[in-house]
Amino acid sequence: MLKYLLFFAGLPLVPLLSAGDTGGFFVDKTTPLAALQQANERFLARYKSKFSWQDYLALIDELADTKRYKVIAGEDFSTVSAPDKVVVYFRHDMDLAPFHGVKMSREEKKRNLRGSYYVLHSARYYGTKKPGKMIRYAAMDALWKEIRDNGHEIGIHNDLFSMQLTNGIDPVKFQAAELAYYRAAGLPVTGTVCHGGVINAWGLNNTWIFSDFRKKGAYTHKGKVYKYGERSVKDFGFTYEGYRLRCNVRLSDISKYDASGLLKRLKACKPGDKVSLLLHPCHWRKDASVSGKK
Numbered sequence: 436m437l438k439y440l441l442f443f444a445g446l447p448l449v450p451l452l453s454a455g456d457t458g459g460f461f462v463d464k465t466t467p468l469a470a471l472q473q474a475n476e477r478f479l480a481r482y483k484s485k486f487s488w489q490d491y492l493a494l495i496d497e498l499a500d501t502k503r504y505k506v507i508a509g510e511d512f513s514t515v516s517a518p519d520k521v522v523v524y525f526r527h528d529m530d531l532a533p534f535h536g537v538k539m540s541r542e543e544k545k546r547n548l549r550g551s552y553y554v555l556h557s558a559r560y561y562g563t564k565k566p567g568k569m570i571r572y573a574a575m576d577a578l579w580k581e582i583r584d585n586g587h588e589i590g591i592h593n594d595l596f597s598m599q600l601t602n603g604i605d606p607v608k609f610q611a612a613e614l615a616y617y618r619a620a621g622l623p624v625t626g627t628v629c630h631g632g633v634i635n636a637w638g639l640n641n642t643w644i645f646s647d648f649r650k651k652g653a654y655t656h657k658g659k660v661y662k663y664g665e666r667s668v669k670d671f672g673f674t675y676e677g678y679r680l681r682c683n684v685r686l687s688d689i690s691k692y693d694a695s696g697l698l699k700r701l702k703a704c705k706p707g708d709k710v711s712l713l714l715h716p717c718h719w720r721k722d723a724s725v726s727g728k729k
């Protein structure tokens with residue numbers, strides 16, 4: 436604990452900790468937010484958005500009908516009961532577009548909608564990757580705080596298995612250090628959802644890091660053996676994993692249907708349905724400069 440106190444008092448972290456103590460979790464307190472935003476915009480310009488901002492507004496306008504929907508965060512999903520409503524776990528996986536995520540969190544606030552925003556800890560905007568290390572950008576905390584202040588839950592978009600294999604981080608220690616950092620920054624995190632990403636192409640899955648998914652095994656990569664599935668979601672410090680929340684309808688912006696198909700499916704849900712609605716902010720950027728409803 437002392438080392439965290441010293442660190443958060445502004446003393447340098449590196450001389451106090453070796454990489455092994457935090458599983459590779461370090462903090463960069465100097466890179467300014469404006470530089471990170473510019474870099475993210477340049478990066479995102481390479482990716483076309485699937486759907487438009489107007490498509491997104493149509494979707495959240497539908498969700499704003501409180502007679503029909505109860506829209507909640509993952510942390511509340513297993514305890515909230517509203518059999519006369521369509522209960523929606525409103526999930527946002529911020530893979531590539533955190534600044535656009537903030538914009539969405541503002542629009543949702545205007546409509547009294549609450550959801551979960553998951554921050555990808557292997558993303559470029561998250562930090563600088565070095566062998567065995569991820570050096571988190573503290574400046575980005577302003578975004579997570581604004582999203583939280585807009586009424587939403589901040590959670591972790593888990594890429595631990597992938598980071599272990601490709602970057603040499605220790606998943607258990609890294610996750611403990613990251614959660615301690617969020618707590619100390621006044622952003623307590625209780626939930627996580629798994630990211631797809633690079634290891635899916637290798638036939639692996641980030642969910643396997645957790646024993647709850649019953650995929651215990653070992654994977655050999657570049658001569659090293661990595662065991663997985665030995666510790667639970669709870670052991671890692673979380674109260675829930677989004678894929679394990681019980682839903683009878685799953686809708687997302689990465690399914691075969693388009694934005695109007697998604698809206699149609701949402702409208703077809705019935706009271707008593709428990710719906711997981713997954714959006715990726717990067718897919719709803721087209722024409723985003725058109726101003727939304729005030």
Ligand SMILES: [Zn+2]
Pocket residue numbers: 528530592629630631632
């Ligand atoms: Zn993802």
